[in-house]
Amino acid sequence: MSKLQKAAWFNLAMGTGCTLLTGAFFAFLTRTNARGLVYVAISLVSACVLTPVFYMLYRRKSLESGFDEREKAIYKRAFALSAWILMVFLAGICIVPFFFLGGQNVIRVYYLPLIFLSTLFVAQFAHSMAILVQCELEDDHG
Amino acid sequence: MNRNQKISLYLVVSMSLAGALLIAGLATHHFAGVSSRPFVYVAALAMAVGVVLVFRTKPDGGAVVSDERDKLIEKNAHLAGFGAVYLFVIVASFAPIAILGENGSVPANWCPALLIGAGFCQAYAQSWAILIQYGRDTESRRHTPGPAAGKGETQ
Numbered sequence: 001m002s003k004l005q006k007a008a009w010f011n012l013a014m015g016t017g018c019t020l021l022t023g024a025f026f027a028f029l030t031r032t033n034a035r036g037l038v039y040v041a042i043s044l045v046s047a048c049v050l051t052p053v054f055y056m057l058y059r060r061k062s063l064e065s066g067f068d069e070r071e072k073a074i075y076k077r078a079f080a081l082s083a084w085i086l087m088v089f090l091a092g093i094c095i096v097p098f099f100f101l102g103g104q105n106v107i108r109v110y111y112l113p114l115i116f117l118s119t120l121f122v123a124q125f126a127h128s129m130a131i132l133v134q135c136e137l138e139d140d141h142g
Numbered sequence: 143m144n145r146n147q148k149i150s151l152y153l154v155v156s157m158s159l160a161g162a163l164l165i166a167g168l169a170t171h172h173f174a175g176v177s178s179r180p181f182v183y184v185a186a187l188a189m190a191v192g193v194v195l196v197f198r199t200k201p202d203g204g205a206v207v208s209d210e211r212d213k214l215i216e217k218n219a220h221l222a223g224f225g226a227v228y229l230f231v232i233v234a235s236f237a238p239i240a241i242l243g244e245n246g247s248v249p250a251n252w253c254p255a256l257l258i259g260a261g262f263c264q265a266y267a268q269s270w271a272i273l274i275q276y277g278r279d280t281e282s283r284r285h286t287p288g289p290a291a292g293k294g295e296t297q
Contacts, residue, residue, distance in 0.1 A: 037244050045236045049229070083224075090231075094257040098250050106247040112235040115253070119231070 004071045005135050012128035019121045030110070041113065048116075070138070078130035086123040093118065145202045146216070147276050150269035152199070156192020157266050160185040211279065219271040226267030227260045234259065 001009075029037060067075060093115050097107055143151075167181025208216075234256045238248050 035244075038239060041236055041239050045232055048232055052225070052228070090260070091257055094253040098254050101250040103249070103251050105250045107250050107252070109238040109242055109244075109246045109248060112238055112248070112252070112256075115256070116231050116235040 002071060002135070003066055004075060004131060008128040008131040008135075011124060012132070015121060015124040015128065019117070022117070044113070074131055074134045074138075078127050078134065081130045082123050082127035085126040086119060089122045090115075090119050144208075144212070144276075145199055146212070146272055148199050149196050150272040152192050152195040153265055153269040154273060156188050156195075157262065157269075159188040160192075163188065215272060215275045215279075218275060219268045222271035223264040223268035227264045230260055230263040231256065 029040075097111070101107065163181045163185040167178030167185070170176045170181070171178040234252075238246060238252070242248070
């Protein structure tokens with residue numbers, strides 16, 4: 001298994017696991033009508049902003065530098081595909097409630113972070129799956 | 143100035159003008175109680191002119207349209223746009239919870255507005271990134287001594 005496939009499997013497992021755990025945790029908190037969800041949201045925002053900032057500031061070398069030409073091509077195609085899926089998903093998840101509820105209706109504020117987190121998850125999932133499928137297809141064709 | 147730079151310049155100017163007009167409209171409506179509709183119409187006109195200019199920009203002539211440097215600039219600009227959208231969606235998603243509280247609700251119009259805002263944010267940040275990178279590159283080339291100057295020094 002190549003470094004690219006290992007990274008894709010790791011991202012897929014971590015992304016899916018963390019999303020399921022977070023979803024279950026939030027569902028439990030909402031069901032029990034727990035107070036202080038604002039603080040959880042603040043922590044989440046801080047993590048979402050600081051993680052990419054620290055990654056960009058302190059990374060030694062890019063992820064792609066350890067890949068060969070074939071892996072770089074696979075990575076680039078997977079990134080393009082995940083960017084397209086992200087756009088389509090974000091458009092869908094933003095427009096669907098508008099059409100279902102109508103412009104005059106209201107939605108709970110919790111729906112908005114759900115949009116953001118689900119978009120991140122879908123992009124990550126699509127990226128990892130695209131890498132794994134491409135690697136598998138190339139291995140099959142020799 | 144190549145095609146990418148021209149398109150970026152048109153977008154930056156028209157979007158900045160439209161943004162300034164909308165802010166001016168909101169300010170006059172809030173402080174003077176005057177209708178902000180004229181500002182909105184002029185802002186829409188500025189955006190429309192910008193978009194028409196973008197579509198009327200002709201492709202670059204010559205055999206080589208873009209080189210490695212252009213591709214790198216384009217890649218960095220895409221990343222800058224993606225980063226701007228990421229931050230915009232975070233702010234637009236979490237700000238209502240902070241402002242309205244845990245049990246608040248927002249109009250359903252907020253969702254398509256988020257999408258449109260993300261599109262504008264991407265275009266604006268990407269255009270700025272392209273202009274800044276080309277500007278920085280031109281500046282560094284101006285300060286770098288040419289081959290003739292280097293030759294003269296060694297002799």
